[in-house]
Amino acid sequence: MRFYSRKLIKPEDLNSNGTLFGGSVLSWIDEEAFIFVTCQLDKGNVVTKYMTEINFVSSAELGDIIEIGMETIKFGKSSITIRCEVRNKFTKDIIIKIDEIVFVHLGEDGRPAPHGATVPQN
Template identity: 70%
Template sequence: MRFFSRKLIKPEDLNAHGTLFGGTVISWVDEEAAIYVLCQLGKGNIVTKYMSEINFVNSAKLGEVIEIGMETVKFGRTSITVKCVVRNKFTKETIISIDKIVFVHLDEFGKPTPHNIIEPVNE
């Protein structure tokens, strides 16, 4: 698992309980995963097709730094599947984990199309 992105938890990222809002972290994960997949494919027009269960393990608080890690799980004909862990940068405690995030490569008409990649281009 490689950790590419870090976020500082700010007041606007908090929920009513004063901890990191789940919707915010999922938005960060979706963006980071898309960037990761585009770098893996080295090209593309992709969409998020599926996210498996999101396991909220621990919370994050104001002022903490989290980091988002990605790892390629598999390449399909038109898809790529990654897994994600969001953790506290300093304690290494897991905030959330997602075992499968599936992206599909699309053609100019929005239809699934082969990406012709069998291993990562860049990491």
């Protein structure tokens, strides 16, 4: 797993308990996953199709720095499946784990289309 993105937890990222709001981190994950997959396929016309269970393992607090990691699991003809972990940069405590996020490459007609990729890009 490679960690590509870091975020500073700011007041606007907190929930009513004073910890990281799940909706904020899920938005960051979706954006980072899109960027990761676009780089893997060298194509930008992809959409999120499916996410497995989102496992909230721990939380983060104001001032924490978190990092978002992605790893390619497999390639289908028109899909790519990745895995994601979010962790505290300094303690390495896992905050969120998602075992599978599936993206589908779309053709010009908006339907799934072969992407032609078979190995992960750097």
